[in-house]
Amino acid sequence: xxxxxxxxxxxxxxxxxxxxxxxxxxxxxxxxxxxxxxxxxxxxxxxxxxxxxxxxxxxxxxxxxxxxxxxxxxxxxxxxxxxxxxxx
Numbered sequence: 001x002x003x004x005x006x007x008x009x010x011x012x013x014x015x016x017x018x019x020x021x022x023x024x025x026x027x028x029x030x031x032x033x034x035x036x037x038x039x040x041x042x043x044x045x046x047x048x049x050x051x052x053x054x055x056x057x058x059x060x061x062x063x064x065x066x067x068x069x070x071x072x073x074x075x076x077x078x079x080x081x082x083x084x085x086x087x088x
Contacts, residue, residue, distance in 0.1 A: 006044070009068050010037030017072035023080075035079055036072045043071025 014036015047053045047067035 006040055007037055009065070010040030010072070012036070013040045013043075013065070013068040013072040014076075016069050017076050020069075021073060021076055031079070032076065035075045036068075039070075039072030039075040040068035041071070042075065043067035043069070046071065 011033050014033045017036060017039065018032050044064065044067050047063065053063055053067075
């Protein structure tokens with residue numbers, strides 16, 4: 001997959017992570033989508049590096065989507081733990 005496909009996947013993964021983990025985020029919609037893009041990259045890297053699951057060239061690959069959404073959830077939870085009280 002190319003960089004544009006990973007960005008689109010990250011945007012969708014960020015939206016899915018936001019649906020699975022509702023509530024107010026310190027960064028709002030833009031912050032959540034950027035966390036989704038970063039989570040997609042990190043989830044794909046962890047999947048390929050440590051779990052011995054190489055990333056395929058297909059956009060609609062379920063393990064790739066799972067890694068992207070999982071990475072987004074982990075980053076969103078970490079972001080809320082670090083910066084959650086800054087926005088009241």
